[in-house]
Amino acid sequence: MNERKSAERATILVVDDTPENLALISSLLKDTYKVKVANNGAKALDIAASDSPPNLILLDIMMPGLDGYEVCRRL
8 A cells, every 4th residue: 555646645634733743643654644744723724724635633632822622623
């Protein structure tokens, strides 16, 4: 499955305010999935509402500004 083209892979949006977490999770998933990242809730909502929304969102709950609960509620 790793040989499938990027356009055919499912997209995962990783949302976390800690850069190290974004880097780690992205590196673990990038060979199998198309990975998008957001470092805050507002950016996550923008990506989710885009013309190419993710298939799955991995969402941190404890973030400044819009926390994960509020992002989830708005989704």
